Amino acid sequence: MQEVNKLIREAAEKAKRETDAEPEPQLVGEVTWPVEVKIGKGLEGAIACTTKVGYVNGSKGWLIYRGYNIFDLAEYSSFEETCYLLLYGKLPTQKELDEFNAKLVANRAVDKAVIDVLKMIPTAKTHPMSALRTAVSVLGTLDEKAEETTVEAEREVAIKLIAKMATIAAAIARIRKGEEPVEPDSSLSHAGNFLYMMSGKKPDPTFERIMDVALILHADHGMNASTFTTMVVNSSLSDMYSSVVGGICSLKGPLHGGANERVLYDLEEIGDPSNVEAWFRKARETKRKVMGFGHRVYKAYDPRARILSPLAKLVSEKDPANKKLYETAVKLDEIVCKELGVEKKVFPNVDFYSGIVYRSMGIETAMFTPIFAVSRVSGWTARALEYLAENRIFRPRAVYTGPVKADYVPIDKR
């Protein structure tokens, strides 16, 4: 634990040295609606809302939840406390945290029907995010309070979903391996219990702490596509289960949550640090996208990658294959930063090192995106709840470029 915290502290100090201490006041401050903006494709530059949940300063490489920077939260906080912070807007007292934890623990178990459906669909063969999407949807049909759409009622659903997402993801991991799901253990932390439910074994304390840090790092990240999807769904006053199902649907895509899997496939393809240089040259020549680098928002080194890199080193050390994977990654990181970092502001993102961390814990590659969901459900729900309090349905426009008047020609004259 001390070792993990020390590595996080070192990463924080390095970040401080390399970026300015004061973040630029970019996208910070009050908004007077309507606001004039320049919009690019994919709604780039569009302002969807104001928020107090979290802030990404991409040019400085800063990530902030509710005012607290990610390095402090990774070092001092826990995933449970971070969830409380995101949902309620402040750090809890010990009593508040105890009550919140108790509620999470009490909600870990899922109804038998959810597991039965996972056994009925081809969970071992289908995309695990499709299985997760289905299981969370089933969960919603079983909750008689699902249709209550006040902020208070939806917050209770959010807590249930944070608790149960880990249980469902772990059940999917087990069923994929042909194993029976494991019941949650109420004596373990959220991260520890998640690892336990996946492996069936009490987790190593270093693994538990590193999973806790990984969950903290992935909890919220501005207006990404899955968070935005969750908010758009919730804005029709649908319900929190539907909104989170929407988030899962969106996160599934390789342009979003699916990226860290692909990093690992690339690293495996490279095979050895000595092959990196040649592989990278060829990737550049063939204009192949190098996965795990660059981000629409970050134009600096992603703070989450700063934290995950030394943790990936720590956790991969014992196994020669994982060690080689890590060394290959570091080599690729160096080359890309040197060649594209200064000029094109392309640096590793969170996906680049998270895969090595999970792999080194013995987790199957296909499960990386569901783990992302286990964490991000906290940010999805926190932002959907914040928007719900002053809700307005999302309805942008499209510009029509087709014909306005076409004469309907009967089918025998076409």
Place this chain on the structure above:
Amino acid sequence: MQEVNKLIREAAEKAKRETDAEPEPQLVGEVTWPVEVKIGKGLEGAIACTTKVGYVNGSKGWLIYRGYNIFDLAEYSSFEETCYLLLYGKLPTQKELDEFNAKLVANRAVDKAVIDVLKMIPTAKTHPMSALRTAVSVLGTLDEKAEETTVEAEREVAIKLIAKMATIAAAIARIRKGEEPVEPDSSLSHAGNFLYMMSGKKPDPTFERIMDVALILHADHGMNASTFTTMVVNSSLSDMYSSVVGGICSLKGPLHGGANERVLYDLEEIGDPSNVEAWFRKARETKRKVMGFGHRVYKAYDPRARILSPLAKLVSEKDPANKKLYETAVKLDEIVCKELGVEKKVFPNVDFYSGIVYRSMGIETAMFTPIFAVSRVSGWTARALEYLAENRIFRPRAVYTGPVKADYVPIDKR
């Protein structure tokens, strides 16, 4: 049939007399990105994309699919042909339509696992859109081609989804009533088969034609929240099943697809045309929202309401209770248009008369939103496919209004 077409033609002529013949060139034409816009809350005014799929001119009350106005399509086309038009961008030849129909018919049946899951979850008690969301999600886990995300592959999934959505919605309607789902009948049209699978009886030809018109009218409607959700999900290159599940999640909300149910509850509460005046006065005094009126886009009489009003009259005539419901609606329409129409541009929207149509066909009120999905899946998929061809992930921004630097205080000092 002739009677239905005559009523549509009369509605079209009335629309022509009451609105200018030439639509204002509002939101029409090419876009040079980035584009400068003024954005309100809920992304009002934001340009999400360009499109050739459909066009709504709210100030004139025009609705256009692929160049063809909705009155022509309602009178001359069928839902199947409209789906082809939306997906392929042109009206089909007889051969193309025959092939497309054959594909739809061949894809109507759903895997037994989908029905089994609907029987396992509390389908009779849960929101039918939650059941639909779950069943479509299950469908995605069963399709081995779900992960292919080329335009061609996703279009094939879109056709499967258009075909199967009716089968699933009808199965939900049956299970809700404690009845066994009915297998599709390949000799019937999409609309006719849908009515047959819900009721178990061969449909009356007038009902069949009116359901066909209702499906045509609901197929596409600009960048509404569910269409937008479908596109946002698909933009991460997730998959077409996830994207349509996202659309269902969004449509479920009472601010979106759930509105026509609520119109019927209002009309039932009013009870009689003679009570309308007093009910409306009280609604105004208590600032209660009168459901089925007003639309963020339409500032004129909704063309879909123009068509559905006389069809609601036709279909409700034979039953005294339904006739009274229709007469109550007409009276409310008159009062609202008179008091709010000129001054505030508040007119009935599509939801105002669709409920009476479905009720008169013997369909349970809770099923109205799933029927909407049975139609809108065509517009969802058509627009998602169009965007996919030149895809860019949707990622707007939020403006952060919270603190930027908060010191992490240890829990025992809080």
